[in-house]
Amino acid sequence: MVDALVFFIAAAVCLTGALGVILARNPVHSALMLVMTLFGIAVQFVAQEAHFLAAVQVIVYAGAIVVLFLFVIMLLGVDRAQDLELSILPGQRWAALVFGAGSLMVLGALIVVVGEPVTGAKSVGGSASTAENVRLLARSLFSDHVYAFELTSLLLVIAVIGAVVLARKPSQSELPLVEERGEN
Amino acid sequence: MDVTTGWYLVLGALLFVIGGTGLLIRRNPLVMLMCVELMLNGVNLSLVAFAQRLDDIGGQTVVFFVLVVAAAEVVVGLGLVVAILRRRPGTTADDLSTLRG
Numbered sequence: 001m002v003d004a005l006v007f008f009i010a011a012a013v014c015l016t017g018a019l020g021v022i023l024a025r026n027p028v029h030s031a032l033m034l035v036m037t038l039f040g041i042a043v044q045f046v047a048q049e050a051h052f053l054a055a056v057q058v059i060v061y062a063g064a065i066v067v068l069f070l071f072v073i074m075l076l077g078v079d080r081a082q083d084l085e086l087s088i089l090p091g092q093r094w095a096a097l098v099f100g101a102g103s104l105m106v107l108g109a110l111i112v113v114v115g116e117p118v119t120g121a122k123s124v125g126g127s128a129s130t131a132e133n134v135r136l137l138a139r140s141l142f143s144d145h146v147y148a149f150e151l152t153s154l155l156l157v158i159a160v161i162g163a164v165v166l167a168r169k170p171s172q173s174e175l176p177l178v179e180e181r182g183e184n
Numbered sequence: 185m186d187v188t189t190g191w192y193l194v195l196g197a198l199l200f201v202i203g204g205t206g207l208l209i210r211r212n213p214l215v216m217l218m219c220v221e222l223m224l225n226g227v228n229l230s231l232v233a234f235a236q237r238l239d240d241i242g243g244q245t246v247v248f249f250v251l252v253v254a255a256a257e258v259v260v261g262l263g264l265v266v267a268i269l270r271r272r273p274g275t276t277a278d279d280l281s282t283l284r285g
Contacts, residue, residue, distance in 0.1 A: 034221060048235075053232060
């Protein structure tokens with residue numbers, strides 16, 4: 001009973017935040033709503049005994065990524081409220097409508113048709129839901145997936161270098177791009 | 185009343201759909217990036233639900249990698265947004281259709 005209560009409260013928080021992200025006029029409000037969703041997801045992770053991931057979710061997502069978003073919003077000064085700038089590309093609104101309605105219909109059909117969504121045998125490698133969650137995750141990361149883990153470090157280095165290259169001030173030779181804008 | 189795996193999958197799918205719809209209707213590149221984060225979180229929730237149900241830590245390992253890749257994606261995406269908005273203030277995603285090859 002308590003499980004269901006936690007699930008429903010966290011789910012309501014998640015969905016409210018998600019709708020807030022896409023409906024808020026001000027990008028700052030979107031970012032704060034995103035934090036709300038991420039906290040709701042962290043609660044769901046705890047409810048499923050993925051404690052390490054819940055901590056990482058709060059620290060990395062809410063603590064780092066959203067702060068990065070807010071930092072860029074403030075840096076660029078795009079935090080003034082805009083109207084809900086619905087897309088002006090022809091057909092895109094219909095595409096969004098079709099995507100949303102179609103996905104929800106498929107989802108509803110799945111719930112109705114498939115009572116039990118999970119098929120497949122249980123793992124024999126040890127329980128994922130014991131108090132040893134962190135130890136099991138570490139063993140999986142550093143033994144079975146160690147090459148992928150090393151590759152992520154390479155990915156992060158590339159991302160940092162790319163961000164520095166992209167965000168540096170444009171040099172003099174690139175400045176004419178700004179003037180060209182007026183003629184177009 | 186037990187919370188079954190299906191409930192978590194439904195919540196994850198709803199988050200994914202909301203994020204995808206937002207990606208299509210919003211034009212502010214920053215908000216579009218946030219919508220991508222929403223979609224990734226929906227998938228993460230499904231992966232953790234499967235990991236819990238099948239007692240397999242592999243699902244949580246994948247979530248860890250998704251987190252890392254999402255962080256890298258946000259760093260590069262925000263770098264692009266800063267670079268574009270610095271040269272053309274107030275631009276939206278649709279205005280970038282002038283980028284032809």
